[in-house]
Amino acid sequence: MVNNYLLSYLKKLSLKVPLENIFIFGNEMFCVCSAKNLKFVIFFLSHFSYCQFKILSYITAVDYPEKKNRFEVVYDFLSISFNTRIRVKVFLNEVSILPSICSLYNSAN
Numbered sequence: 001m002v003n004n005y006l007l008s009y010l011k012k013l014s015l016k017v018p019l020e021n022i023f024i025f026g027n028e029m030f031c032v033c034s035a036k037n038l039k040f041v042i043f044f045l046s047h048f049s050y051c052q053f054k055i056l057s058y059i060t061a062v063d064y065p066e067k068k069n070r071f072e073v074v075y076d077f078l079s080i081s082f083n084t085r086i087r088v089k090v091f092l093n094e095v096s097i098l099p100s101i102c103s104l105y106n107s108a109n
Helices: 002-015 035-045
Strands: 021-025 028-032 054-065 073-078 084-092
Touching: 035 073, 035 084
Parallel strands: 028 084
Antiparallel strands: 021 028, 054 073, 073 084
16 A cells, blocks of 8 residues: 655655656556656665665566666565665666665665
């Protein structure tokens, strides 16, 4: 179940935090950001008191060869404090560079 308070808070925050989109699909919360803003967004989601996404569950990627930004990298986070999950998506092409988040989450290594 999606935490509606957290979702409304993140939507307000998207005016200040560099998120491209926030949406719900089914019962899951997603946000989309650019590769250059990835570390800042993830740092914010993990350290800000109203988010506290302290657990990185997994990182995965999907290849859509027909799209211009063909790679979709997905990070799944869990907030124990709010009993909520969020997925952060980044879209990349073949030559884009994605910054590492190993300094924020050891499980990203």
